[in-house]
Amino acid sequence: MFTRKAELGDLPAVRDLLVATWHDTYDRIYGLDYVTHLTERWHSVPALARNLQAPLGCFLVVEDAGDIVATAFADRRGEAVFLHRLYVLPEVQREGIGRALLQAVAATYPDAAVMRLEVEPANVAASAFYFAQGFRFAGQSVAGDRNARIPVEVMERALPLESSGDT
Secondary structure (H helix, E strand, O other): OEEEEOOHHHHHHHHHHHHHHHHHHHHHHHOHHHHHHHHHHHOOHHHHHHHHOOOOEEEEEEEEOOEEEEEEEEEEEOOEEEEEEEEEOHHHOOOOHHHHHHHHHHHHOOOOOEEEEEEOOOOHHHHHHHHHOOOEEEEEEEEEEOOEEEEEEEEEEEOOOOOOOOO
16 A cells, blocks of 8 residues: 555546545435535535645545555645545555554644644544544534535644554
């Protein structure tokens, strides 16, 4: 497995990965139809292509034997790195891929002071993963856009990241 910057040609596979992980994670929370609606809007190839153009963005993929098995997208906001997305295919979760990808994102911003992210409160597995990586709750917010709003918990931790936990 290796981590690299995402390219335009990766976007259909990244979209497929996001659709699979969102349905695996969120169908039981929001239902199949709503998750389908969200992934069609938020994870379309054109929406992902905009991430490739983010001036302070970091869009990474993890590739294994030619298949994309994980992805992350973050950007810089002042002294903070904001992690918008980190997803690993369900069948390869708990193999250290998420932790390695999180560290790769952090390494992209060596002078950043803090990393922040948002987690759906019912996504207990994601919260546990981020806790194991040293993140702590820092408040609440709402994610999405004017057509789809999701309550989230904000988590953060100081940078640099050191390896922690085995999740």
